[in-house]
Amino acid sequence: xxxxxxxxxxxxxxxxxxxxxxxxxxxxxxxxxxxxxxxxxxxxxxxxxxxxxxxxxxxxxxxxxxxxxxxxxxxxxxxxxxxxxxxxxxxxxxxxxxxxxxxxxxx
Amino acid sequence: xxxxxxxxxxxxxxxxxxxxxxxxxxxxxxxxxxxxxxxxxxxxxxxxxxxxxxxxxxxxxxxxxxxxxxxxxxxxxxxxxxxxxxxxxxxxxxxxxxxxxxxxxxxxxxxxxxxxxx
Numbered sequence: 654x655x656x657x658x659x660x661x662x663x664x665x666x667x668x669x670x671x672x673x674x675x676x677x678x679x680x681x682x683x684x685x686x687x688x689x690x691x692x693x694x695x696x697x698x699x700x701x702x703x704x705x706x707x708x709x710x711x712x713x714x715x716x717x718x719x720x721x722x723x724x725x726x727x728x729x730x731x732x733x734x735x736x737x738x739x740x741x742x743x744x745x746x747x748x749x750x751x752x753x754x755x756x757x758x759x760x
Numbered sequence: 761x762x763x764x765x766x767x768x769x770x771x772x773x774x775x776x777x778x779x780x781x782x783x784x785x786x787x788x789x790x791x792x793x794x795x796x797x798x799x800x801x802x803x804x805x806x807x808x809x810x811x812x813x814x815x816x817x818x819x820x821x822x823x824x825x826x827x828x829x830x831x832x833x834x835x836x837x838x839x840x841x842x843x844x845x846x847x848x849x850x851x852x853x854x855x856x857x858x859x860x861x862x863x864x865x866x867x868x869x870x871x872x873x874x875x876x877x878x
Contacts, residue, residue: 740804
């Protein structure tokens with residue numbers, strides 16, 4: 654089993670759609686959780702940290718369920734500029750990256 | 761936010777040559793630096809962690825004699841791919857943290873180096 658596993662992509666959605674990404678992790682001792690965004694052949698950029706209480710930043714909402722070892726990211730009213738690969742990242746000793754889920758938002 | 765400069769951004773070299781990639785933290789002291797490799801359509805894989813003043817710690821399966829890491833100062837780390845072969849062609853990214861260990865907080869990434877070995 655992979656340490657961090659994400660939905661296989663790609664997700665192709667129209668502008669304005671709501672899209673949800675799911676991620677599970679295997680190490681129950683993990684201490685920190687993030688969503689990163691990566692554009693093709695560029696460095697990952699932090700989108701948001703994820704907390705047990707859930708957190709929201711504009712159109713983006715992240716949730717963490719420690720009991721289920723599950724992390725989610727919801728994007729509402731998707732824009733063309735949201736097209737990228739979304740990486741689920743889990744920390745605790747070292748950062749472990751999921752394989753990423755590619756999102757393509759079409760006009 | 762903090763800036764990490766990585767260069768070169770792209771390298772094309774012949775098989776058997778060595779390639780050096782530099783990673784600099786521009787506005788903070790990078791106590792810890794990480795080197796990752798990413799193959800197409802795959803995730804970032806941690807290659808090694810280097811703490812300033814200590815030898816790098818390599819992940820399982822990464823050859824330390826092939827991928828030489830030098831954390832020369834609090835602002836500079838280099839990765840040298842020795843005797844590169846086509847299978848070493850990949851996207852290499854560094855990241856830096858101001859904290860020792862620095863794995864439980866966001867990292868600052870370099871812009872990556874695309875290595876193509878002919």
